[in-house]
Amino acid sequence: MRDAERRNMPLFPIGIVTRLTELTPRQIRYYEKQGLIYPARTKGNQRLFSFNDVDRLLQIKSYLEKGINIAGIREMLKQSQEIKEARKEAEKAKRELSERELRRMVKRQLIYPDRPGKIPLTHGEFSRFFRH
DNA sequence: TTTCTTACA
């Protein structure tokens, strides 16, 4: 199991979260209503919070203590989310680039194999198998 | 027992 999955597992009922964050259930429910968090629900409609939810609540709490209002916090969380996604995109682009580089390397290797006795393919022959 | 929603002296 990956770390990201582990951190997003719905695990804690609100009572545990109140002790973890020292926020009241009232506050936690209010922040949810304000769109700051979105905990999962059980079949019985009870909230279940993940590690990420708890971290987010702690983040919200610290912002509140610094005098930032709900609207401001919503913006900050939204922006940090956007930054997160932008980073993800950048990583993806980077991986795709190395995929291309890898393909080029494989091409060269196939066209000019070091293996003795192997007859090199011409670029034209090779290209018929690797076009993109 | 715990949590849920709604509503307000």
Add this chain to the structure above:
DNA sequence: TGTAAGGA
């Protein structure tokens, strides 16, 4: 934001 009511 606290708290009461009434149900799950």
